[in-house]
Amino acid sequence: MAKIFIIEDDRIIRTELCNLLSRYGYDCEVSDQFETIVETALQSNSQLILLDVNLPYFDGYHVCREIRKQSSVPIIIVTSRDSELDELMSMNLGADDFIVKPYNTQILLARIASVLRRSVGNEPTNTVIYQDVCLDISKSIVSFHDKEAELSKNEMRILHLLMKNREHIISRNDIMNDLWQSDEFVDDNTLTVNINRLRKKLEEIGVHDFLVTKRGQGYMIG
């Protein structure tokens, strides 16, 4: 589980960002002692630092520069300043990515995942297992006991999303939104087809009633 250190002076954003990232399986650490934030961030041993620009005592660029002097931990700068100059400056100071507030949370999560993938190498959890159903993300294969089936990209993403959020209902729109973030701009009909194919493949390997339809609300696993 990757650890993320959040440097953000707005208390509400800090806690909510923390909640959001925890829900998606990241470990979060924060601090509101901005005089010593560089040391605290470095001592936290995080795999990623989310950094706001407007901070008390020192601005984010200073913090970024100071961290870079001592560590090569990935830094994503999150700011409401959106000029090209800010972006350029961030990149020149060694930041790995630059996201403008208010961000789409899905995009934020995607950027975090991609920066982590680059720095940590392969994601530590390449398989998701639930009730003996095992989804191998790197190979795009779902297996149950000794049978396995190959999934298409969309089917894999749908199953992954549902398994990550097991026991929660995920609406059709949310599934589509997730697919859209990976350049698969499916419409409603295509989603139905994908879901049906996914069901069929699960049944072929002996998994029944795994993916439940909640009429009018969406789908869930569990």
Add this chain to the structure above:
Amino acid sequence: MKLRDYLRDKYIFIILQILAIAFIAYMLFTFRLNLYAILFIVTILVGADIAVLLGEYIQKQRFYKVLIKCLDSLDQKCLIAELIDKPSFAEGIVLYDVLKESSKSMNDQIGLYKHASEEYREYIETWVHEIKTPIAASKLILENNMNTSSKSVAEEVTKIEAFVEQALFYSKSNTVEKDYIIKECNLNTVVKSCVKKHSKALIESQTSLAFEGLDCIVYTDVKWIDFILGQIIVNSMKYKKETLHLKFYARELSNSVILSIKDNGVGIQEKDLPYVFEKGFTGFNGRNFAKSTGIGLYLCKKLCDKMGLQISISSVEKEGTVVQIAFPKSKMVIFET
């Protein structure tokens, strides 16, 4: 200034001169002076008068001719006082001084307003950045506490965000050159990232998307073009029929790339088409769909003009609308190396 107008201005002088000369001639005649002598004197007097009038006319005519010529050639007529030379005759000097004085006072006034509007613009920009923090916070809170009511609030927050963004771009639109970097970018990336940005609303609108031939390089400022595309996408959603089909396709010409965005919405009435880029114009659709502000397309056009892109719109009523943006392919527009 025509000679006739000038002479008309001088008619009292001329009449008095004629009367005076006639009187002198009559007096000399009663003194029984030689007729030739009288004629001689009259000729000298008339000649002197004509010389004075003509001299003055030429002087003034030359000054006013230059003045009018300068005025015609000026884009900003208020700068006329800077361009003319100080004339040599008293009347002209008065005019010259008045012009100088009035243009100076006007410059002061303009400076005052320029300063005020600049301050206002800066305030709006800071305000927009300030407001982004609470919006970001609200979005995160809503995201972390998803239920039916928070979902609808999230939709509203997204709308607030869009309006805030529009305000920012509006206030920046007069000074595009201050925050503007032309970069080589792939049209495909630009279009798709913009679609992703509006993914939730597009999915909500039951949109089916199509992309064709977008894999080409254009030179533009990504942030501004993203805003322009966003406005067009939002318009498509606003004026849609039941389901929305959006198609993005590009065509490469010899020296430009034309990006088209086609929807199957309600379209625009033919009589409204020429005015869609005008500020505040809402037209027939605007009246029927209530939410039109007439700012979106106006801003698109303004930004495109500033960036040297051509934007055009064509539409068939009840069938759909196509917006086309032409990007120059020439590297002449690149400022960076």
